[in-house]
Every structure is written in structure tokens, then in C-alpha cells.
Amino acid sequence: MNDSFPAPKGQAQRPSPYPTAESVADFVRNLDAVRSRIAVAAERAGRTGEDVRLLPVSKTVPEERLRLAVAAGCRTLGENKVQEAMRKWRNLPELDLTWSVIGHLQTNKARDVAAFAGEFQALDSLRVAEALDRRLQAAGRGLDVYVQVNTSAEDSKYGLPPQELIGFLRRLPNYGALRVRGLMTLAVLTTDSRRVRSCFSLLRELRDRGREHGLVGTGELSMGMSGDYEIAVEEGATVVRVGQALFGARSLPDSHFWPATVTGTTQEAL
Numbered sequence: 120m121n122d123s124f125p126a127p128k129g130q131a132q133r134p135s136p137y138p139t140a141e142s143v144a145d146f147v148r149n150l151d152a153v154r155s156r157i158a159v160a161a162e163r164a165g166r167t168g169e170d171v172r173l174l175p176v177s178k179t180v181p182e183e184r185l186r187l188a189v190a191a192g193c194r195t196l197g198e199n200k201v202q203e204a205m206r207k208w209r210n211l212p213e214l215d216l217t218w219s220v221i222g223h224l225q226t227n228k229a230r231d232v233a234a235f236a237g238e239f240q241a242l243d244s245l246r247v248a249e250a251l252d253r254r255l256q257a258a259g260r261g262l263d264v265y266v267q268v269n270t271s272a273e274d275s276k277y278g279l280p281p282q283e284l285i286g287f288l289r290r291l292p293n294y295g296a297l298r299v300r301g302l303m304t305l306a307v308l309t310t311d312s313r314r315v316r317s318c319f320s321l322l323r324e325l326r327d328r329g330r331e332h333g334l335v336g337t338g339e340l341s342m343g344m345s346g347d348y349e350i351a352v353e354e355g356a357t358v359v360r361v362g363q364a365l366f367g368a369r370s371l372p373d374s375h376f377w378p379a380t381v382t383g384t385t386q387e388a389l
Contacts, residue, residue: 137345139367141184146191149365150175153348157359160352171352174219174341176362178203179369182210188366189214195237197221197360201228208235221303221341221360223277226250238263240303240341240360243278245287248294255296263300265341265358266291268325270318271307278304284325288334301339301357302326306347315347319354326355 140146150173158168176197177185185196185207194215198204199222208218217237224232224239224247232239233254242248242264255262266288269278279287284302291299302325306318319342329335341358343351348359363369 137363137366137368140187140365143187143190146188146193146365150191150193153361153364156349157352160349164353164355166352171356172358174221174358174360175365176221176344176360177207177366178362180366182207184366185211186214189216195219197240197362201231205231205235224251230254233258233260233262236262238265238300240265240358241267241277242297243267245290248291248297252294252296261296261298264297265301265303265339266299267303267305268322270304270321270325271314273307276305281321281325285329285332285334288329288332291334299334299336301335301337301341302329303341303358305344306342306351308346312347312350316350316354319343319351319356323355 140149154168154173157171157173161168161170174195174197175188175193176199177188178197178199180188188196195217196207197219198207201220201222201224204218204220208216218235219238219240220232220236221240223241223243226246229247229250233251239251239262242251243266251262251264266284267278268281268284269276270281272280288299291297302322304318304322306315309315322340322342326335326338326340330338339357340355341360342354342356343349343359345361345364348356348361351359
């Protein structure tokens with residue numbers, strides 16, 4: 120078990136805040152701990168923990184450990200890379216799992232997503248919407264989607280600029296296989312909780328604006344990850360995407376998960 124983060128040369132390793140889960144009991148413990156913190160955060164906002172769906176993010180986690188997570192009660196898993204998600208889907212057909220694709224999608228991967236995904240949480244262009252719709256129509260199925268918004272105004276982030284959201288949402292009914300469920304965002308990576316909170320509150324405000332026009336489906340808000348999900352819940356999250364707090368810290372470099380243009384952002388804190 121690797122429960123330490125690398126330290127600069129000459130310094131001792133620092134303990135990881137996210138120990139690796141290696142048994143069903145470990146996963147049960149971690150799931151209970153995260154759900155408990157969700158419930159407390161929800162109560163602070165006058166809500167209940169039942170209002171929030173916990174989406175475990177299993178990127179880079181080997182398949183044998185996914186079996187343990189499923190035995191602990193996980194039924195939906197989130198993956199950033201389509202290739203990795205599809206491999207796991209093919210290799211674990213006996214598990215009763217739904218796969219959520221939560222990372223940036225290139226149009227040449229739309230066929231794969233249409234084949235296996237239960238939801239897609241990073242829709243941010245009409246080109247992707249058209250590609251997904253065409254593949255889904257051919258397969259005779261629909262797909263739940265969340266529209267990604269860049270609420271931190273960082274050039275390194277994927278997602279629509281807030282000012283373009285309403286116009287984008289107005290176009291989505293043209294793609295009948297896509298079922299819009301709500302919005303998704305990634306907060307800025309910082310220890311300044313006020314800046315993090317502002318990203319989440321902006322997404323909630325955008326959702327409310329979209330509701331006035333009947334454009335955001337059920338109005339879900341997918342926001343918050345291992346390092347900031349409690350703030351997200353306080354600001355109205357209905358889905359939190361949590362990886363390391365459930366599975367344990369990752370040892371692979373950021374470049375394994377994201378193109379160089381988006382490393383250094385909150386996307387590494389899933």
C-alpha cells in the first residue's frame with residue numbers, strides 16, 4: 120500500500136490524506152466516511168445527504184480493486200479516459216455497473232461513448248453533441264448528459280464560458296438522443312475556499328437561469344471532488360465526483376490523466 124506522497128530530495132515523504140483502499144472493508148469505511156461528510160454539509164445548507172449522489176471516480180484503479188468497490192456497494196463509476204473506461208466495461212461484464220464518462224471528449228471517441236456509457240458529464244461543444252447524437256441514434260439509445268461550464272475563467276479549463284451557456288442549451292433539443300440532466304463544473308485549485316465556493320455558486324446561478332427558460336432538464340449540479348465536495352454540497356451540488364477519498368491517492372503523474380494544457384487544475388483532485 121502506498122500511503123505517502125513523494126517529497127523533494129532530502130526531505131521525508133509526507134503521509135497521504137487518502138490511504139489506499141485494498142479490501143471491501145476499506146471501501147465500506149471510506150464510502151461511509153464520505154457519505155457522512157456529505158450529510159453534515161447538506162444539513163448546514165438545509166438539505167439532506169439523500170439529495171446528493173456520490174459518484175465514485177475510478178480512473179487508474181485496477182479492475183481487481185473495482186470488484187472490491189462493487190462488493191462494497193458502488194453501482195456507478197466515473198472515468199475520465201474513454202479508452203480506459205471501455206476496457207473496464209468489456210473486462211467486467213458480470214458486474215452490475217453503469218459507467219459515467221466525466222472527461223473531455225473528442226468527436227472520434229463518440230462512437231465508443233455511445234456504445235457503453237450511461238451518462239456523459241463533460242458536454243461543451245455542438246460538434247461533440249452532433250457526433251454523440253448521430254452515434255446514439257444509430258444505436259437506438261439515448262444518453263444522459265451534463266453541460267460543462269468553465270466557472271473559474273481559466274484558459275487551462277475545458278467547458279463553456281458562462282455567457283455562452285444559454286445559447287448552447289437552446290441548441291441541444293436539436294439532438295434528440297441527448298437527455299440534458301444539468302450542469303457540471305470544476306472549481307479552481309486553491310486553498311482559498313472563497314474562490315472555490317464562487318465557482319460552485321456561479322454554476323448554481325447559471326442552473327437557476329437555465330431553469331427559467333426550461334433548458335436544464337432536471338437541473339442537476341455535478342460539482343465537487345475529493346478536496347472540495349463539502350463546499351460544493353453547501354452550494355447545492357446534487358452530484359459529487361469523488362475518487363481519491365474513496366480509492367486512495369494516485370501515484371501516476373498528472374499527464375497520465377489530462378493533456379498538458381489542462382494540468383495544474385482542480386481536475387487532478389478528483
